[in-house]
Amino acid sequence: MRTIDETISVSSQITPAELTEIARAGFRAIVNNRPDEEEPGxxxxxxxxxxAETLGLSYHAIPVTHAGFSMPQVEAMRGALEGAGGxxxxxxxxxxxxxxxxALAEASRGTDPDTLVGKAANAxxxxxxxxxxxxxxxGQA
Structure with a gap:
């Protein structure tokens, strides 16, 4: 797990068994950015x-393929971040x-790109x- 800032941490693939520790660590929402069956197992x-829902965590599936990012994905991530309550x-x-x-979701909220690049680099x-x-x-283009 890598902490970007107090609002979000990211990691590689998790398992259902790891969710108990994630909930205990104070997270309020899970965002899955992987499409199902991307890799065997x-x-x-x-x-x-x-x-996640059994543990009281909200769950959001926003799969991103290697095709890139779309505005609906950015908007969904923004909604997940804004509605998480933690x-x-x-x-x-x-x-x-x-x-x-x-970063794209935060930029859509007007966050300074230099700040986003710096937080990501620190992680x-x-x-x-x-x-x-x-x-x-x-809006800084």
């Missing part, structure tokens, strides 16, 4: 959703897609490849 989104735990294969989607993610999108979404 990957837990299904439904399996993770069932356990810290969000997002995951994908490596945490990169989750970090990128978080070990280079999001410079999406900088033009961050600038455009934040």
């Amino acid at each position: 990957q837990p299904s989104g439904d399996a993770i959703r069932t356990v 810290p969000v735990f997002a995951f994908c294969r490596s945490g990169t897609r989750s970090t990128n989607l978080w 070990g993610y280079d999001i410079s490849s999406i900088r033009p999108m961050l600038d455009a979404l934040s």
Whole structure:
């Protein structure tokens, strides 16, 4: 798990069994940025959703493929972040897609792209490849 800021942490694929610890750590929502069956043996989104909801966590499936990001995905991530009522735990294969989607959602709220790039870098993610999108979404293009 890598903490980007007090509102979100990201990681690689999680299992349903790990959700108890995630809930104990104070997270309020889970965001799954992986499409089902991306890799053999990957837990299904439904399996993770069932356990998350049993633990009182909200669950959002916003799958991102290698085709890139769309505005509906950005808007869904923004909604998940705004409605979480506390810290969000997002995951994908490596945490990169989750970090990128978080940054795009935050840029759409007007957050400064330099701030987003810095937070991502502090967590070990280079999001410079999406900088033009961050600038455009934040109104700084």
